[in-house]
Amino acid sequence: MTHLPQGWEVKKLNEIFNIERGGSPRPIKVFLTNDENGIPWIKIGDIKNQKYLYETEEKIIEEGLKKSKLVLSGDLLLSNSMSFGKPVIVKVSRGAIHDGWLLLREKLTLDKEYFYYLFSSNFMYSFLSSQASGTTVKNLNIDKLKNIEIPLPPLNEQGRIVGILDLAFEKIDTSVELLKANLANLDELAKSVLDRAFNPLGDSADSTESTQNPSTHDAQSPYPLPQHWEWKTLGEIANTSSGSTPLRNRKEYWENGTIHWLKSGELNDSYINLVEEKITEEALKHSPVKLLDKGTLLIAMYGATAGKLGILNVQTTTNQAICAFLHKDLNNLKFFEKFLFYFLLSIRSKIISDSFGGAQPNISQAYIKSLQIPLPKDIKEQEQIAMHLDSVFDKIQKLKELYNTQLQDYEELKQSLLTQAFSGKL
Known part of the structure; x- marks a missing residue:
């Protein structure tokens, strides 16, 4: 000034x-x-x-x-x-x-x-x-x-500044609303792609492909599936396991720890590469924590992040608010982690609405095991579907990043105009 x-x-x-x-x-x-x-x-x-x-x-x-x-x-x-x-x-x-x-x-x-x-x-x-x-x-x-x-x-200068800012902000706000609409459309696109991936017959559920194999659809099945798919409960294809928190007052469980220990708040619907805390070998021996292998699929069971997913890129233990999906020793009931990841992502809103307890969702392992999964019998097809979804979601994410960057740019433009306005440079 x-x-x-x-x-x-x-x-x-x-x-x-x-x-x-x-x-x-x-x-x-x-x-x-x-x-x-x-x-x-x-x-x-x-x-x-x-x-x-x-x-x-x-x-x-x-x-x-x-x-x-x-x-x-x-x-x-x-x-x-x-x-x-x-x-x-x-x-x-x-x-x-x-x-x-x-x-x-x-x-x-x-x-x-x-x-x-x-x-x-x-x-x-x-x-x-x-x-x-x-x-x-x-x-x-x-x-x-x-x-x-x-x-x-002076009063007339106040009015002049307001007029310039009104006009500029109106144009900026119009562009912002368009970007927000584009972001909403991307969310709808993601939902549509997921729905189609796990209900490939879609509106053609009465087609020859589905009726040739009546076993793909009955009163207990949500919708018809192609011949080479089948409905399975999650409990039929996977074992589930939750973690634990070693006692915080036992220093020998935490000091100089070398074993990753993952909290549910760290799940972010992507691969887990970094873990904030570590526990010791002593904690692993004397606490009910389990060491999970790289590639394990996880879901947060309760709290603010309930329903969030993650796939391990590191070997780690977890807290009790995380459920891990483990393969059963079966020859013909296999699942591909990324396929199951996308399916759970597609039904997350249902999982949350079904699992409200008190103020926050509380997802039980019994509920998780009861979930019905539309499963291609050939695990290679599961992999192909997951790869397709990876490609689509990668493009969606890049567009979201672009739109969010543009939103930030518009906000910075507004603030630049305000700075100029009140320093007498507009």
Whole structure:
């Protein structure tokens, strides 16, 4: 702000706005109402990075307003805690804000959209973050906020800057929405490819190929299969095994360990090459951990990563939240790990929905063993299907990386424009 254009000023925020904190009637449930004439109750969750607030999820009764803060259409709000520093301009005729919001009501004639963009900039957020207090939940200190110095151009220049940013951001947002649509289409493509891979007859389920072999479809089978395929439960083709966590208070189990020990949080739907922790030979001898070979297929059984998959590229042990799929000593019931990996990926949403226990999914080994698998009898065909899916998913992943890079580029372009705008270079 040392080289601002002529006519620009540097002012403290309290010279421009009266800044007041909201208030919360408690307990809030007593004051909530479904009456369409209720007062919009503005929560931080109502804001999704938009400039204007037109509606709220909840409303409160008039009585609740006595313990809150009234805001009017056109008021500028700034979140004060949790997702702090987030601006929005109110467009409801009247509303109420809790104490997680700050109301900035102008003392001068100004363009509030200029300040919306100012508070949307990364450099302002970084500065506010440095001024915020608290460890787990940060809060903006009003006294510090009042003394923040900001660049203030003349009113007509504020409008000119807003006009340029509006036009540029509209074009950027259009491109961003297109990229997000492309990403969604890639997800749909992946789902379609998986569905077709494991239901090769698809809409032609009544074709000659399926009816020539009635055993491929009966009342217990989800859908018809080609002649050389068969339905098998996972328990018929594989043994399952879970790991364990050696006692943490036994130093001899952990210090200077050389044996990989994998946690369920490390499964990421790909090959596992690196493992964060290691245990000792002593732990392997005296704990119910099992050493799994390279190539073993794994699934997370519970917790935040339930349903996540992985294939080992290293020999390792695992914790108890991971289930491993092991080959049975059978001549005619073989599975190819990557084939089974893709099948489990294709039905993951079903696995999760079937396995909710409490707040998080809890997948049991009994459930896993009961899953029905459409299995080509020839393991070479399983390998061919997996190779085809590898090729398709590799292309999908590369496109996703490209689109996500472009999304990041657009966000950086926005921030570059904001930096130029508030340094007088736009």
